[in-house]
Amino acid sequence: MGKDHPSVKPMQRAALARATGCNLETIRYYETVGVMPDPPRDPNGYRSYGEDHVRRLRFVMRARDLGFSLEEIRGLLSLVDSHNQTCAEVKEIASAHLKDVQDKIVDLQRIERALSDTVAQCSGTEVPECPVLDALLD
Amino acid sequence: MGKDHPSVKPMQRAALARATGCNLETIRYYETVGVMPDPPRDPNGYRSYGEDHVRRLRFVMRARDLGFSLEEIRGLLSLVDSHNQTCAEVKEIASAHLKDVQDKIVDLQRIERALSDTVAQCSGTEVPECPVLDALLD
DNA sequence: CTTGAGCCTGTATCTGCTACAGACCTTAGG
DNA sequence: CCTAAGGTCTGTAGCAGATACAGGCTCAAG
Numbered sequence: 001m002g003k004d005h006p007s008v009k010p011m012q013r014a015a016l017a018r019a020t021g022c023n024l025e026t027i028r029y030y031e032t033v034g035v036m037p038d039p040p041r042d043p044n045g046y047r048s049y050g051e052d053h054v055r056r057l058r059f060v061m062r063a064r065d066l067g068f069s070l071e072e073i074r075g076l077l078s079l080v081d082s083h084n085q086t087c088a089e090v091k092e093i094a095s096a097h098l099k100d101v102q103d104k105i106v107d108l109q110r111i112e113r114a115l116s117d118t119v120a121q122c123s124g125t126e127v128p129e130c131p132v133l134d135a136l137l138d
Numbered sequence: 139m140g141k142d143h144p145s146v147k148p149m150q151r152a153a154l155a156r157a158t159g160c161n162l163e164t165i166r167y168y169e170t171v172g173v174m175p176d177p178p179r180d181p182n183g184y185r186s187y188g189e190d191h192v193r194r195l196r197f198v199m200r201a202r203d204l205g206f207s208l209e210e211i212r213g214l215l216s217l218v219d220s221h222n223q224t225c226a227e228v229k230e231i232a233s234a235h236l237k238d239v240q241d242k243i244v245d246l247q248r249i250e251r252a253l254s255d256t257v258a259q260c261s262g263t264e265v266p267e268c269p270v271l272d273a274l275l276d
Numbered sequence: 277c278t279t280g281a282g283c284c285t286g287t288a289t290c291t292g293c294t295a296c297a298g299a300c301c302t303t304a305g306g
Numbered sequence: 307c308c309t310a311a312g313g314t315c316t317g318t319a320g321c322a323g324a325t326a327c328a329g330g331c332t333c334a335a336g
Contacts, residue, residue, distance in 0.1 A: 014313075025294055028316095033292085044301060046314060059274050066249050066274075070292070080271060087268040091260040094270045098253045101246055108243045111204050115236045122229040130225040132232045133218060136200050137193065152282070163325055166285095171323085182332060184283060208323070 010048040020057045027057065035060050035073050068097055148186040158195045165195065173198050173211050206235055 017024045030036040036056060039047045056077075063073045075093055079085030114135075121131040155162045168174040174194060177185045194215075201211045213231055217223030252273075259269035 062274050066253055086264045087261050088264060090268045090270045091262050094257050098257055101250050105246045108239055112239050115204060119232050119236055123225050124229050126224045126226055130228045132228045136197050
């Protein structure tokens with residue numbers, strides 16, 4: 001019973017999209033930009049995906065959810081693929097990204113305060129004077 | 139003493155860029171997308187800007203700083219330009235944008251927690267086990 | 277007159293997708 | 307068997323919001 005079966009039947013692009021919730025076209029895009037491998041093809045030229053591809057795509061999607069750029073994801077993946085990544089290397093990428101996120105939060109909070117302060121002064125009535133415009137003008 | 143002088147000498151594109159801190163090419167871009175007017179031209183075809191343009195560009199830049207999209211800015215400007223804007227209309231645009239900002243802050247804070255929790259588990263050492271990758275993989 | 281700087285235009289590049297056109301291939305129904 | 311509907315293939319265009327660069331003009335100084 002030598003089974004070298006992939007244990008799951010291969011799927012096409014639409015099936016991978018359904019399995020992961022990823023947009024159909026985005027999958028092809030991820031292949032062209034190198035965060036997904038070029039998949040094997042059926043004799044008719046159709047892409048044939050297996051469980052590996054599902055896991056890989058989920059990794060990419062989760063990392064994108066966390067705001068990693070495709071560039072950063074390529075970095076993480078090359079560490080994974082080389083099999084000689086260290087915790088320190090991965091931590092460096094993730095920490096740098098964490099700092100970006102934290103900086104962005106601070107920026108947005110500053111914007112949020114400025115905007116809500118300004119909006120709070122609005123009468124909301126049908127008058128042509130407007131503190132929002134006054135704030136944006138001089 | 140009939141003075142119809144613009145009270146300030148006109149300037150060229152680079153001078154407007156310097157006066158506002160805006161990137162030179164971005165000024166032309168703002169003209170093509172309609173948040174800045176097509177300026178009058180000198181006989182040689184050079185753009186000629188006055189104080190109006192400085193104020194307008196500052197308005198656009200401040201609104202961009204606050205995260206308004208160019209589309210939203212076009213909306214605000216058409217209200218300003220029509221001179222029949224009401225506080226209620228402007229408040230509507232600003233409030234909608236404020237909500238976007240607040241939503242984005244919540245999203246980023248969720249990401250920030252997930253990332254910092256994960257990074258905190260890193261040994262940061264030369265070992266191949268990495269909780270960041272474990273979190274992104276299954 | 278020459279040289280270099282500044283300006284002009286159109287177009288390319290970037291990120292991260294999304295969508296569409298036109299050509300294949302495959303499958304089900306009649 | 308033929309046809310029609312649907313899936314897949316490729317290349318390409320489009321979105322925001324800039325930024326950059328190439329190849330021509332023009333202008334002022336030396």
